[in-house]
Amino acid sequence: MTGGAAAIDLRPARAADDRAVAALIRTVMSSFGACGEGFAINDPEVDGMHGAYQRARAAYFVVETAGRVVGGGGIAPLEGGPFHVCELRKMYCLPEARGLGVGARLLARCLATARGFGFRACYLETLTGMDAAQRLYRRAGFKELPGALGSTGHHGCDRYFLLEFR
DSSP, X not given: OOSXXXXXXXXXOOGGGHHHHHHXXXXXXXXXXXXXXXXXXXXXXXXXXXXXXXXXXXXXXXXXXXXXXXXXXXXXXXXXXXXXXXXXXXXXEXXXXXXXXXXHHHHHHHHHHHHHTTOSEEEEEEOTTOHHHHHHHXXXXXXXXXXXXXXXXXXXXXXXXXXXXX
């Protein structure tokens, strides 16, 4: 993506990205008040995202522009869920990356990867106030669920979505 602005690179995360990704997650989640217990900001993997996704059927991607990580997101099997369901995990973009189609590209990459891994559905958890993200999920075909699936430990979230692949 160009057009006067710096090129945007969407690529698999590297170990060298860990510090920037952790800062990204903490910045975005804090801006939505998602800091306490029951939120992904406190997951042990936040400080080592690259390594946490070096396992079967998991991948994490970063969005980089001008040498700076401005977004990230990944997929992995849903903890405590059915084998065929993955979870969209820790997908966040800094404010300067929003409204540029970055989130849609990142989501599409995650979903294509999930399909490639053989998942038949993708689940995600979010919270009230993350309205732009929820619009993105709905445009991609996610349907809101009445409650949580699996055992993510993210009881601070209050919105749940599922996309079944066709």
